[in-house]
Amino acid sequence: MSTVQPIPPGMTSITPHLVCHDAAAAIDFYVKAFGAVDECRLPGPDGRLMHAMVHIGNAALMLVDEYPECGAQSPKALKGSPVTIHLYVPDVDATVARAVEAGAKVTMPVADMFWGDRYGQLEDPFGHHWSVATHIKDVGPDEIGAAMAKACA
Numbered sequence: 001m002s003t004v005q006p007i008p009p010g011m012t013s014i015t016p017h018l019v020c021h022d023a024a025a026a027i028d029f030y031v032k033a034f035g036a037v038d039e040c041r042l043p044g045p046d047g048r049l050m051h052a053m054v055h056i057g058n059a060a061l062m063l064v065d066e067y068p069e070c071g072a073q074s075p076k077a078l079k080g081s082p083v084t085i086h087l088y089v090p091d092v093d094a095t096v097a098r099a100v101e102a103g104a105k106v107t108m109p110v111a112d113m114f115w116g117d118r119y120g121q122l123e124d125p126f127g128h129h130w131s132v133a134t135h136i137k138d139v140g141p142d143e144i145g146a147a148m149a150k151a152c153a
Helices: 023-034 092-102 141-152
Strands: 017-020 037-043 049-056 059-065 084-088 105-112 117-123 129-135
Touching (some): 017 023, 023 092, 105 129
Antiparallel strands (some): 117 129
């Protein structure tokens, strides 16, 4: 009987795996902007990162350099990304300010939202989209529905 865990320690069932143009620079950005912990970098023979991992809060984030010859293209190569990574933090205002100082662009200013989060959106220098939030109020489904109807009217 194996004692190996099906999900390794420190990992969750879902882990984003980002393709970046210059994954090493992206890791440096995530350390500055989001307080990421640089866990590992595995360069290939040509120096590009074949695998890297950071932890932001209690979540792992894997990264790799672009390998267009293998179909791995970054948002920069694709001219955008349909994916947004959501990040909960203790202080959204401080985190967004730190991310902007590190090179992110605000795409939606931080504000209190009807669903109970203080929330904003960023684009990092590598083309990845982030929503960043701090939960500030527990709101029930009926209250959220009524507030959404009013906001969308």
